[in-house]
Amino acid sequence: MRRAPSILHLDLDAFFAAVEQRDKPSLRGRPVVVGGTGGRGVVATASYEARAYGARSAMPTAEARRICPPGTAFLGGRFAAYRRTSDVVMALLRELSPLVEPVSIDEAYVDLAAGDHDLSVPGVTALALDLKARIAAATGGVTGSVGVGTSKSLAKIGSELDKPDGLTVVPAGSELDVLHPLPVRSLGGVGPATAERLAQIKVTTIGDLHRLSLVDLTTLVGQAHGTGLYRLARADDDRAVVTDREAKSVSAEETFARDLTDPARLTAEIDALAGRVGSRLQRSGTSGRTVTLKVRRYDFTTLTRSLTLPQPVDDARQIAEVARRLLGAVDRSGGLRLLGVGVSGLSPYAQGDLFAQALDEPTEVTEQPEPLPTDPAPGPAVVAWHPGQDVVHTGLGAGWVWGSGLNRVTVRFEGPRTAPGPVRTLRADDPDLQPADPPDWTTPDGG
DNA sequence: TCTGGGGTCCTAGGACCC
DNA sequence: TCTGGGGTCCTAGGACCC
Numbered sequence: 001m002r003r004a005p006s007i008l009h010l011d012l013d014a015f016f017a018a019v020e021q022r023d024k025p026s027l028r029g030r031p032v033v034v035g036g037t038g039g040r041g042v043v044a045t046a047s048y049e050a051r052a053y054g055a056r057s058a059m060p061t062a063e064a065r066r067i068c069p070p071g072t073a074f075l076g077g078r079f080a081a082y083r084r085t086s087d088v089v090m091a092l093l094r095e096l097s098p099l100v101e102p103v104s105i106d107e108a109y110v111d112l113a114a115g116d117h118d119l120s121v122p123g124v125t126a127l128a129l130d131l132k133a134r135i136a137a138a139t140g141g142v143t144g145s146v147g148v149g150t151s152k153s154l155a156k157i158g159s160e161l162d163k164p165d166g167l168t169v170v171p172a173g174s175e176l177d178v179l180h181p182l183p184v185r186s187l188g189g190v191g192p193a194t195a196e197r198l199a200q201i202k203v204t205t206i207g208d209l210h211r212l213s214l215v216d217l218t219t220l221v222g223q224a225h226g227t228g229l230y231r232l233a234r235a236d237d238d239r240a241v242v243t244d245r246e247a248k249s250v251s252a253e254e255t256f257a258r259d260l261t262d263p264a265r266l267t268a269e270i271d272a273l274a275g276r277v278g279s280r281l282q283r284s285g286t287s288g289r290t291v292t293l294k295v296r297r298y299d300f301t302t303l304t305r306s307l308t309l310p311q312p313v314d315d316a317r318q319i320a321e322v323a324r325r326l327l328g329a330v331d332r333s334g335g336l337r338l339l340g341v342g343v344s345g346l347s348p349y350a351q352g353d354l355f356a357q358a359l360d361e362p363t364e365v366t367e368q369p370e371p372l373p374t375d376p377a378p379g380p381a382v383v384a385w386h387p388g389q390d391v392v393h394t395g396l397g398a399g400w401v402w403g404s405g406l407n408r409v410t411v412r413f414e415g416p417r418t419a420p421g422p423v424r425t426l427r428a429d430d431p432d433l434q435p436a437d438p439p440d441w442t443t444p445d446g447g
Numbered sequence: 448t449c450t451g452g453g454g455t456c457c458t459a460g461g462a463c464c465c
Numbered sequence: 466t467c468t469g470g471g472g473t474c475c476t477a478g479g480a481c482c483c
Contacts, residue, residue: 039448044483057483062448104454104483189456191481223481224457248455256453290475301451308475340452 009155015033175235180207253340278316287312294340310403321388
């Protein structure tokens with residue numbers, strides 16, 4: 001915790017709904033729910049009018065429809081409009097300080113100590129009131145709640161304390177007085193599971209939490225989490241405001257209107273998801289080594305399967321082939337509710353680069369390892385091997401490409417069905433190695 | 448017509464290496 | 466023949482956040 005209340009947290013009030021009410025005057029004063037409007041949609045944001053009837057974020061939209069009165073507007077959301085409005089607000093924050101950390105589209109921290117400000121309580125109070133007025137003016141009436149304190153944790157709690165359109169300044173020295181009466185759920189990192197564990201030992205407020213020993217707390221909730229909560233209960237939080245965070249993963253997922261079983265449909269969905277992930281990776285100039293498939297079954301059981309390749313990929317087709325292979329080893333009987341495709345282990349390197357190094361081969365930065373010539377020449381076809389591709393080798397059997405370098409290819413030969421088998425590195429022009437049709441996983445046996 | 452989509456971080460076990 | 470740790474990587478799942 002710092003010596004002055006120099007951390008500001010801004011949380012825009014019912015943001016998506018507020019933008020809708022701003023842009024459509026007929027919605028003002030009426031309950032508005034923004035989110036998925038289909039049968040399986042959930043609420044992203046409920047206006048304060050809708051909250052009065054019990055509508056909440058993450059609630060199934062179907063339930064919100066039951067509890068909200070006739071005349072409630074259910075909207076699908078216009079993300080470009082939200083993004084534009086958010087950008088206006090973030091620009092105002094950057095006028096206060098170069099150290100602005102957007103947490104999400106409607107939330108950010110500002111380190112006022114990096115600007116030229118009076119950090120007394122009256123000083124930051126005046127600053128925050130002025131900020132709120134300028135946000136409302138610049139956005140056409142969208143309001144925000146502001147907390148100012150000596151740490152991120154206190155600033156965030158402050159912005160929650162007086163919503164909507166609120167302001168709370170927590171003076172240095174008064175942190176524990178503010179924290180201790182609050183429920184443990186007010187602390188970042190305490191969700192339903194942790195709150196339940198704490199409740200079982202009669203810990204419900206942050207004051208209760210303060211009385212637990214470090215050993216008891218880490219025994220209860222784990223080393224890292226326990227240590228973090230121990231410190232937060234003491235207002236011991238020196239986390240910095242971080243302006244730029246590198247993304248660590250990129251993913252796309254989709255819940256289907258009806259559960260899918262048709263293999264062709266599932267394949268098409270994977271291709272579409274991989275396409276979204278691949279283009280986002282390429283746009284950001286990154287690629288990643290680990291491809292993850294997420295599956296939610298008809299009964300909502302959810303699992304992930306991942307595979308780490310020897311070199312990063314950003315190509316949609318290659319991501320899709322790996323994801324399809326992972327799906328082939330999952331029990332699809334009963335139907336799938338959701339599919340997701342993700343890439344993690346991101347690095348700024350181009351595809352192929354790392355693997356060439358890993359194979360201790362000369363790295364030709366300016367030359368792509370693929371494609372090799374593909375003229376319809378007589379003899380064994382020269383092919384550009386790519387991860388996920390199905391192959392067959394005379395003698396070694398069926399497998400699939402795990403990685404490829406300038407003139408070598410690493411193949412995972414299969415055990416039963418799509419289980420990972422032994423890995424062999426072969427010459428890329430090995431005449432015994434040929435592309436093959438993908439394994440048949442259309443029978444719903446689960447593999 | 449119960450339960451989205453995009454992320455982050457942590458834990459734990461097994462493989463593998465020294 | 467019996468018994469080590471430590472460190473890193475990979476995989477899977479869970480909690481949490483907005």
